[in-house]
Amino acid sequence: MSLQNTETANETSNEATQTIGKTGKDGVQRRTNVRWKLFILLLILVSVNYIDRGSISVALPIIQKEFNLAPELVGLLLSAFFWTYALMQIPVGWLIDRFGPRKMITASCIGWGAATAASGFAGGFLTMFIARLGIGVTEAGVMPSGGKLNAIWMHRKERGRGATILDAGAPLGAGLGGILITWLIASTGSWRSSFIIAGFATVLMGVAVWWYVRDNPRSHKAVNDAEADYIEASHAEEDAEAQKEGAKGKRALLPYLKFRSFWAMCFGWLGFNGVFYGLLTWGPLYLAQAKGFNLNTIGWSTFVIFGAGFVGEILGGTIADKWRATGASANLVMRTLLGFSSVVVVGGLVGVTVVSDPITAVVLLSVVLFFLRWVGLFWSIPALLGGRTNAGVLGGAMNFSGNIAGFVTPIVVGLIVGATGSYTWALLLFVGSAAIMAVSVLALDYNKRLPV
Template sequence: MSNTRWRMFGLLLLLVTVNYVDRGSLSVALPMIKEDFHISAELTGLLLSAFFWAYAVMQIPAGWLIDRFGPRKLIMVACFGWGGATAMSGLAPNIGIMAFARGAIGIAEAPIMPAGGKLNAAFLTEKERGRGATILDAGAPLGSAVGGIAITGLIAFTGSWRWAFLAAGVVTMILGIWAWRAIRDTPDEHPKVNPAELEYLTRSHAEESARHRSTGQRAGLVHYLKFRSFWAMCLGWLGFNGVFYGLLTWGPLFLSERKGFDLNTIGWSTFVIFGSGFVGEIIGGQLADRLKEKGYNTNLVMRSLLGFAGVCVVLGLVGVVLMPGPVAAIALLSVVLFFLRWVGLFWSVPAILGGREDAGVLGGAMNLAGNVSGFVTPMAVGFIVGATGGYTWALLYFVGAGIIMTVAVLALDYAQRLAPKTGQPATTTPGVAV
């Protein structure tokens, strides 16, 4: 049996990694950009949030387009769009054009994660989706880690943050061509899926559909709004991103202004912190699938792993507040990212709740909720830092986001399909409605 599905998810890991290199490049170069444009902490927060406003607004439209036209087309268009916008941000003559370019990156990147969720449903079996979800989502901490080294290295090599942004944009557009050649919407369309792999996936998907009595038709987003698990999925991702995007956007500046790190030290510290997140995410996905393969109940596995991870995240962030030394801060933030990224398992949830038919739009809805934190958090932290002159209350803001995440991951039912079933009206699904 060929393993085309796993090679394709390896490419998705690379795409998401580059995605986060590009979106995190602003944070890494922020000390230099602030000096060039002479902007305050409050305006810095607004600039950091420009990406997330546009990214969040486009999530549900992107998810709908993916369900309608397939992920392959949307991924290629996204790569060309965000690569071009990243290059444009390197040419920005003022803060207004920079904010516009960041918003354009957000619009273009919007389809990537929902498309990955759709491919998770189409190419993987139920017992493989935990690994698939975390391989996909692990690009976020890996890109954040590699981005710190890559962008600081490019800045040092070229002597300018502008050339670094231009180079990153060109690489992204090249990857768009590769993605078009290597990705297909379904296994039967992929020329490198051999008969044994196709038969394995077709049989597994047929058994899954029969078990869940799937209608094989899209229900649309409105159908899911009445279910507790839908809102738990959204709130869990909102809390998760409140922590992750807070550290991604303000972490480098925190290390520079409060710990006295220079540009090179910021790059390596970012690599250690977010690299820990990458390792944690891969381990979390493997652990979840292994436990499910051994016969443990899906809800027991997911709630135990993600609940434990949430507690570790909250305690680690409290530790950063109580132990302000630079070495302790790096160590504790590494622990926070290691366990936080276990919640990348959430990218298997759209397929669990909506099946192959609605995974795209549910992934878009989940990512919309998460990116509410994306645009609120940078602004909120900017105003907190500007008003208090320190980062203590900003860190406590992250603690609150971690608590929301932990409650939500425990409330979600990971075993109940919410899609309409054959022979049963959509309004009578038992046990999970709000």
């Protein structure tokens, strides 16, 4: 290479360094932090997801009266979203692995925004039921895409935080949704207008996702070489370990069915969602009917309960990553944290069944959500068990299992409340779900990738 060409290359390199990364006093390029910014965007996206998903629960006291719905029909309506959402998980997971998370997550945003807005025009039970089915189909790609992006973008030492930042949008959106939807209803005088506005905001989120998210860190203009090298070094380590353990990296789901850890992942998420979706769908109506709360009090109570879940989830991910950084094994960290959280969740739910004071019930439910959301660490499991190749389809399988609880739980709670006129046995159903979660988080082997 000539001296002139060398000088030109050096000038170009210096300009690039100044543009996308700073150089320290030691002359080493400092890593950019695009991966964290990307996951903050995903946190916002999942929050909007759960605002839209839970909006019907907050508005349900009004909708139930307007449509004259019996408890059994309320349960059916609340479950509608989960029917299609669950059934789409494995097909969507395969599409994510095939076409990349960026395309799938953008399409999901635009589709579910349109479906949410359409639900504001529902004239009765049937049309609202169909709209909820549509929201389930279109939202299906969001969480498995996030699990895939965690595998692609995050260093293995950071995936606990990546998983919980992603999943923390669920309690944050549920909490904020309680306030935002009640405020929109009060401001516009209509639950219909609040749904239309929420749907339009979701479409805008789809535009933001397409603009910022990439399927490969190297293809993002703001990522410098230091950050890309850091991520790729982690990938290389994992691939080398996987080869030693006999993992072949084939794109498939069926071979995983013979492993205990696969089923522990699925049943753990099933138990987790039995509690979370039960409280998300029936929680506002429980506070209205069993505790006598009005719409405004329901909104703020929902914010406190699910806000505690958001704080707990972020804290759980941070503790897990920092503990792992000390050299502790993945099994020690995950089984200790998730086992402890399961015990607290079971105890808190039992407490809710026996207390009569409304404030005490809200406090106990806040404690339950704080520790329940530690299980959001499960969104690091698809990448752990299947690597980057199968993170999408394994995330879809896990979320499919979890959302079986999503469509079964609201129906069963509706039948229980309709038959008994009480929420006691419904809360005990949640206790049973938490027990399934507890057994599963202890049975899963977090130390190694499955040899597929």
